[in-house]
Amino acid sequence: MYKILKKEKLNDVIYSMWIEAPEVASSVQPGQFIILMVSEKGERVPLTVADFDRKEGLIRIVFQIVGKTSEELSTLEENDQLFSFIGPLGKKTDIENFGTVITIGGGTGIACIHPITRALKKAGNKVISIIGARNKDLIIMEEEIKKASTKLIVTTDDGSYGRKGFVTQVLKELLDEDPTIKKIWTIGPPIMMKVTCNTTKSYAVDTIVSLNSIMVDGTGMCGSCRVSIGGETKFVCSDGPEFDGQLVDWEEFANRLTRYKGLEEKSWNEFRNGNHDCKCGRRTN
Amino acid sequence: MAEMISPKDRMKREQVPMPEQNPDERNRNFKEVPLGYTREQAIYEAQRCLQCKNAKCVIGCPAEINIPQFIKKIVEEDFSAAYNEILKTDALPAITGRVCPQEEQCQKHCILEKQGKPISIGRLERFVADWARENNVHGKLPKIEKKEKSIGIVGSGPAGLTCAADLAKLGYEVTIFEALHLLGGVLVYGIPEFRLPKAIVKYEVEEIEKLGVKVIKDYVVGATKSVDVLARDFDALFLANGAGAPRFMNIPGENYNDVYSANEFLTRSNLMKAYAFPEYDTPIKIGKRAATIGAGNVAMDSARTALRLGAEKSYIIYRRSRKEVPARSEEVHHAEEEGIIFNFLTLPIKVLGDKNGNVIGMECKKMKLGETDESGRRRPIPIEGSEFTIEVDIVIDAIGTSANPILARSATGVETNKWGYFIADEKTGATTKEGIFSGGDIVRGSATVISAVGDGKVAARAIDKFLSSGKSLKIK
Numbered sequence: 001m002y003k004i005l006k007k008e009k010l011n012d013v014i015y016s017m018w019i020e021a022p023e024v025a026s027s028v029q030p031g032q033f034i035i036l037m038v039s040e041k042g043e044r045v046p047l048t049v050a051d052f053d054r055k056e057g058l059i060r061i062v063f064q065i066v067g068k069t070s071e072e073l074s075t076l077e078e079n080d081q082l083f084s085f086i087g088p089l090g091k092k093t094d095i096e097n098f099g100t101v102i103t104i105g106g107g108t109g110i111a112c113i114h115p116i117t118r119a120l121k122k123a124g125n126k127v128i129s130i131i132g133a134r135n136k137d138l139i140i141m142e143e144e145i146k147k148a149s150t151k152l153i154v155t156t157d158d159g160s161y162g163r164k165g166f167v168t169q170v171l172k173e174l175l176d177e178d179p180t181i182k183k184i185w186t187i188g189p190p191i192m193m194k195v196t197c198n199t200t201k202s203y204a205v206d207t208i209v210s211l212n213s214i215m216v217d218g219t220g221m222c223g224s225c226r227v228s229i230g231g232e233t234k235f236v237c238s239d240g241p242e243f244d245g246q247l248v249d250w251e252e253f254a255n256r257l258t259r260y261k262g263l264e265e266k267s268w269n270e271f272r273n274g275n276h277d278c279k280c281g282r283r284t285n
Numbered sequence: 286m287a288e289m290i291s292p293k294d295r296m297k298r299e300q301v302p303m304p305e306q307n308p309d310e311r312n313r314n315f316k317e318v319p320l321g322y323t324r325e326q327a328i329y330e331a332q333r334c335l336q337c338k339n340a341k342c343v344i345g346c347p348a349e350i351n352i353p354q355f356i357k358k359i360v361e362e363d364f365s366a367a368y369n370e371i372l373k374t375d376a377l378p379a380i381t382g383r384v385c386p387q388e389e390q391c392q393k394h395c396i397l398e399k400q401g402k403p404i405s406i407g408r409l410e411r412f413v414a415d416w417a418r419e420n421n422v423h424g425k426l427p428k429i430e431k432k433e434k435s436i437g438i439v440g441s442g443p444a445g446l447t448c449a450a451d452l453a454k455l456g457y458e459v460t461i462f463e464a465l466h467l468l469g470g471v472l473v474y475g476i477p478e479f480r481l482p483k484a485i486v487k488y489e490v491e492e493i494e495k496l497g498v499k500v501i502k503d504y505v506v507g508a509t510k511s512v513d514v515l516a517r518d519f520d521a522l523f524l525a526n527g528a529g530a531p532r533f534m535n536i537p538g539e540n541y542n543d544v545y546s547a548n549e550f551l552t553r554s555n556l557m558k559a560y561a562f563p564e565y566d567t568p569i570k571i572g573k574r575a576a577t578i579g580a581g582n583v584a585m586d587s588a589r590t591a592l593r594l595g596a597e598k599s600y601i602i603y604r605r606s607r608k609e610v611p612a613r614s615e616e617v618h619h620a621e622e623e624g625i626i627f628n629f630l631t632l633p634i635k636v637l638g639d640k641n642g643n644v645i646g647m648e649c650k651k652m653k654l655g656e657t658d659e660s661g662r663r664r665p666i667p668i669e670g671s672e673f674t675i676e677v678d679i680v681i682d683a684i685g686t687s688a689n690p691i692l693a694r695s696a697t698g699v700e701t702n703k704w705g706y707f708i709a710d711e712k713t714g715a716t717t718k719e720g721i722f723s724g725g726d727i728v729r730g731s732a733t734v735i736s737a738v739g740d741g742k743v744a745a746r747a748i749d750k751f752l753s754s755g756k757s758l759k760i761k
Contacts (some may be wrong), residue, residue, distance in 0.1 A: 087505070216567070222549035223549055238691060259542045
């Protein structure tokens with residue numbers, strides 16, 4: 001069992017938790033993910049690591065309520081335990097001194113770029129971070145990203161905070177200003193990553209995305225997370241989660257994320273309506 | 286007191302058939318298909334055993350069970366002694382009694398096989414193990430003299446569990462690392478509940494833990510820690526992580542939403558209990574028409590699972606003919622009884638989907654059999670112009686697995702063959718790195734539970750020899 005040591009509500013829908021998982025914390029590298037189960041009857045959910053503390057043996061996860069499991073997770077409190085927590089999974093981010101790089105985060109993707117940004121800066125890069133959300137309330141981890149990067153630019157769609165507009169507008173300006181920018185990491189909703197890739201297509205710049213496919217085991221055993229990269233089938237869990245964004249088949253990726261849409265809604269509705277009448281002892285709202 | 290019967294009467298008796306759930310009922314539930322012998326049936330069947338002086342059945346048993354002896358104890362109605370006899374060499378009797386292909390192993394060598402009625406050794410083994418479990422009879426714990434050496438075992442499938450049990454009985458400190466949240470490996474994620482109830486796996490694993498074996502779940506060797514790091518902490522290692530990676534056909538449309546690998550389909554249903562959704566959170570797609578590609582045991586498990594999940598039609602699509610089907614005849618028989626539709630000499634060439642990525646059908650080609658190929662089977666050849674479309678909602682690829690590279694990547698000096706499987710000595714399980722042993726599917730590719738059990742035993746013996754000679758991974 002894995003204890004929740006610290007819980008924080010970052011906004012109406014996004015939560016942060018520090019989980020006691022010393023084995024994972026001792027080996028984790030930026031870009032890797034974990035898989036957790038809330039309870040014995042739960043599903044296995046992958047989450048990219050938002051931060052880690054090797055000394056204390058802790059892993060930080062940041063998640064948004066998007067269905068039953070995330071909502072159930074959000075109801076757990078400090079000192080509660082998770083049933084299962086494995087990792088670190090996937091390949092680590094390729095960190096070296098590239099010169100000037102950009103990291104872009106949208107939604108909970110802001111949490112995912114945090115350790116990558118920090119490691120890139122530590123490796124000697126000038127790291128410009130752009131984080132964006134629909135409005136001010138949805139911007140998370142601003143202080144942490146500011147500290148991790150050389151320069152931070154915040155955007156909101158409605159202009160309620162930072163620059164008004166999308167992250168891609170800022171990105172385009174930066175690329176036009178500085179042709180030495182060699183590499184970009186962009187993590188967020190699929191549509192944001194796809195649009196970023198479209199923006200960078202005409203520039204000589206590598207664009208790395210981190211994919212959040214549906215997984216079961218997370219160790220290369222089931223193939224649930226497969227994705228077409230340059231026409232070749234790859235597993236996000238063992239070949240990724242980071243890929244060259246220009247090679248991703250975004251339509252297929254987006255379709256595969258909807259595989260269980262109807263069933264997921266059913267499960268969430270039953271949970272919300274309190275129709276959770278088995279005797280497993282799980283909380284209901 | 287045991288009933289005395291003459292050898293003549295004994296020879297006259299026929300095999301006691303296995304009582305089973307009715308096919309029309311069982312194809313809609315996940316309860317076990319065979320119900321098991323009653324006490325009377327077991328004794329009657331055991332009495333058929335000729336108690337050969339030079340018993341050939343034992344040659345066919347990788348678990349090295351003294352078969353005539355445990356059967357004798359059944360005849361004497363001393364089931365506890367029968368159970369302990371089996372446990373001497375097989376730590377997983379309720380499991381091997383169910384999933385071993387006995388017709389290819391012990392029963393093939395039975396002297397009565399020639400008359401077409403070998404002793405039902407597997408059914409008797411199962412009876413004994415079930416009797417013990419149901420009557421709360423536990424194996425006598427052997428006197429264990431503690432040894433100071435420790436062994437790390439990667440994977441809690443049949444190979445790892447067997448190796449752990451044998452080494453623990455020899456007094457070694459054994460730690461098993463399991464990547465998933467439950468113990469048992471393929472026994473829990475692969476083999477369906479209706480063939481191997483998970484409560485039984487849990488029970489036999491707990492019996493092994495009672496021998497002093499330590500288990501660590503949620504630990505992905507190769508990710509959480511490398512083999513190289515583990516090699517510093519243990520005197521010897523046994524790598525038995527299973528084959529793992531699913532194979533796909535590489536035809537167009539195979540990444541549509543409703544195309545599963547058998548590994549994914551079965552893991553969702555078995556390990557994650559998607560058949561009990563939404564009580565369990567993991568969903569699974571239930572199509573009206575399911576097509577399973579392949580005709581091995583895993584394909585039968587997949588097709589039969591699809592039916593139980595509610596598919597109206599569940600097809601097996603196989604490019605060769607009935608004669609070449611690799612699954613156990615018992616599994617094919619069960620599948621046919623339950624209404625699985627077999628399409629032989631059929632090759633899928635394209636999966637068809639709608640704009641949202643949902644599967645709507647599959648394009649196939651008819652095949653004919655040509656000359657014998659290197660596998661000794663007649664090669665299937667496509668018939669030109671025979672393309673046709675079959676309407677299906679889900680497709681399950683059950684065409685085999687390949688080696689999962691995660692573990693091997695982290696094991697310096699442990700060499701793999703060109704398919705990515707560990708190279709291991711057949712007689713010892715020794716890999717190319719001294720002190721590291723391997724067995725089961727990560728050496729053999731896709732094989733059977735019992736061959737993994739055999740590998741576990743072979744490796745345990747070799748590890749004991751290695752450590753007894755004063756060697757250790759810790760000594761450089």
